[in-house]
Amino acid sequence: MASHRRPTPSSGSARTTRVSVLSAAAATAAAALSSGATPAGADPRGTPADVLPRVDRLYEQAERATEKYNAADERRDRLHGQVERIRDRVARGQDRVNRMRDGLAGLAGAQYRSGGLDPALALLLSEDPDGYLDKAATLGRIGHQQAVRLRALQAAQRSLRQQRDEAGHKLDELERSRAEVARHKKAVERRLAAAQRLLGALAPGERGLYDRASRSAGRGDEAFADLLGSGLGPSSARAAAAVAAARQAVGRPYVWGMAGPGGFDCSGLMQWAYAQAGVAIPRTSQGQRYAGRVVPVSAARPGDLITYRGDASHVGMYVGNGQVVHAPYPGARVRYDPVGMIPGAMATRV
Template sequence: MASHRSPRRTPQPGQGWPARITVLSAAAAGAAGALVPAAPAGAKPDDQPSAAGLNSRIDRLYEEAEVATEKYNGVAERAGKLREQVANAQDGVARGQARVNRLRDSLGSLAGAQYRSGGLDPAVALMLTEDPDSYLDKAATLDRIGSRQTARLRQLQSAQRHLAQQRSEAAAKLEQLDGLQKSLKQQKKDVQQKLAAARRLLGRLTAEQRANRDGHRSKSAAGVDLGGSKPSSERAAAAVAAVKSALGRPYAWGAAGPGSFDCSGLTQWAYKQAGTSIPRTSQAQRSAGRQVPLSQARPGDLVVYRDDASHVGMYVGGGQVVHAPHPGAPVRYDPVGMMPVSSVTRP
């Protein structure tokens, strides 16, 4: 019996990637195997890495994946804006071509009228050439056409020049967009490899070790004298309410809600619900307002982690942040000191 296979569809860049991360990352696991050396044949249990060692390697891979994710988010944001610019440029080209066509039709009507009234003046014929500039450069011939014809010809000349410029700009933007899409593809591959390697290491932990895996990452926030429990503004209060409403929703790299989030996608979404626009990446969010000391943090402030600003959460009071940690961990509370704090920003 002949078998029939369903045709495979190639996903378009930027569409539906977060939802397919599990399948795609599993497919990339083989390529990522080089990142996680297999245990030597015949190795004894005592030779295997400890749970703490495995957790440390998993955390490092998640951190590297988060760095790659924020790079991906930045490129995706630029690509999205450029797509809009390309669409506008193409619309401009279409409108410019339509105007050129209308002007040519108008000049053709003038030529027809002149022909019917006694023959086509060579000067009018020149107006219908593909290059009216060459005709206008010959100023000595302008006295052979009327002022109305001269005005129409100058309009056509200007329209053609503008159309050529629009086409050049549209072509340049398309070329730039192609480069960004190639960069997105590479960033996507990097994230998939890191996450696949982390998943392989997770598979070497026992069920109990996996359930308790995140315990070793949290550090106590005791002794940190934070600024207070009241948000700094009404919009900060609204952002806190929004981020709390996302508790329990899954992490998905490149996602900015409402069903799933990565770290910067969560904070951007929460402030969007409060009517405030902040940048997409954690690095850009660090500069999205006034920086304050950690000791003065108020609910709604953005807590940016690590020197490279590759992770961000929202301070919600009580020494806690709400954040999207990593794949497999939903949006949740954690102590503000769970990892090194780079800065605190008040949008």
Template sequence: MASHRRSSASGFNGGARVTLLSATVATAAAALGTAPAGADPSTGPAAIRAMVDRLYEQAEVATERYNEAAEHADELGAQLTRVRERAARGQEDVNRMRDALGSVAGAQYRSGGVDPALALLLSGDPDTYLDRAAVLDRLGDREAAVLTDLRRAQRRLGQERSEAARQLAELERTRTALARHKRTVEAKLATAERLLSSLPAAERAAYDRASRSGRAAPDLSGAAGPSSARAAAAVAAAQSAVGKPYVWGANGPNGFDCSGLTQWSYARAGVGLPRTSQAQRYAGQQVPLSQARPGDLVTYRSDASHVAMYVGNGQVVHAPYPGAAVRYDPVGMMPIASVTRP
């Protein structure tokens, strides 16, 4: 005889919570490219916290790729503008020289007729005919020089237009990559948010990534000073951003991702840094961690996908991850890849 269990009056009993946790873990595992482990409710929250950490790391990698593509798109846009301006000036030169040759044709017409060779040159591409010595022989030295200049100008114009077309195509490819990286970041963050939302309230309230617990300004008394006045200004700027939210793809002044914070801080000091943490890793002199000074950039993980600014006494300031504000943390919060002095 079948037995029947009365459902809980709450509408969300322990079995339902286990089902939700299991489904959420399975979703996260798919996002991470791994198969879900057994849905043991006793280890569910711990597994979820680990998956959230991993999703944040992956989102940070994708964010830096997005930043790199965005920086490249900006460069390409500026280059395309310059090429188009050169092409416009080239077209003006071509028009001016054709007008000059038109004046010659007009003078010939008034004196009894236009030289057929000149008429032919004015009606089409002179480059086709300038290689014919007979044509040049029938024109004066001045007209021949103008035609030679015209040929060169048209060649330059053709090259500029080809370059503009090439850069436009590359810009479109870069914009496609931007959209792809954006979708990746948003998907990772959305999955992490669903995972955190599936945790019990107490677990959610207690969640914070290990070794990233710094909140108050650290005691920097007795710490070695910055290596330069520019480094000091950058440290002051980064400290002024403490409490501002992490916003992926942002470089201030109201929100930051990790490399956006360091770029913005050094920009306030009059120093231009590349946009990504990977590029910032090489934007200066590499120094040992034991010799780190305030203002030095500390990159993390083997791929340098996170960057922070050293402020002294074993502390850094950085934009940690979504949901966390810019803050201080121990320099050893993650595996260190390098220390760079801009």
């Protein structure tokens, strides 16, 4: 989702002073567009050389927020399913309690007609029989059959209360999860709106520079040169099917929070592609990093998932010849880019 132009500096590493190929290309091209003629006193924040890196950072932040949104949304859906299952159990439990109480009421009626209702049974049929049952049984005031049925009712009522308490806790958790989803959604929207404002202030030719420059990110990165033309095929039939699906998605729009088929964010594309191969993988890029066996990026084969950055906030699928297919960022479409487009790459074989 985020543009893939500048490595994120790592404290204490040699990368702290290194400028990525894309950042340098963007700055050089932007300077050429502006002809280096920024008037004295002009606001430098409006120049392409400054705007494009800021857009890059905003898209990267939006991508991280999107993956948090996806995780919260997945958790909300899971909680909703749990609540519905608990409600079903509560409904069945209530029906069972009602049937048991009806049966005991029938027994009480028969006793009444035959000479009077046992006082113990009358008390035990009340709303709160707890505590009296043991006393009544000890005193011999009810028969064995009645005691068995009343104990069963007592256990059913206790289970029903526990299930209702559980449902209440899950409902509270679900509401908190919904609020969390809303917070992450607002974070994504704020960053995307800020990026669009920055891009909107550029001239049309300058706006196009962002997409053109990002396509060249990382090309010729020596760390991945051994992948070019390796000729290795997919590691399995399901990996081959996932690659075929991902290739079919090329050209479809990036839409944050979506997992196809009409639009995708980065992790949504991976989940959808593997679903077409009959394989379920986690929804988020963080979950996808460990959805299989981690292998060296230099040994990547088509179908392997390539996650990026230390927090795995972006993911693509290796398709061979040093390329990944991925959903890059808002405004772009699913496309091919070099595997070395962002630092911190890891490969996972599903």
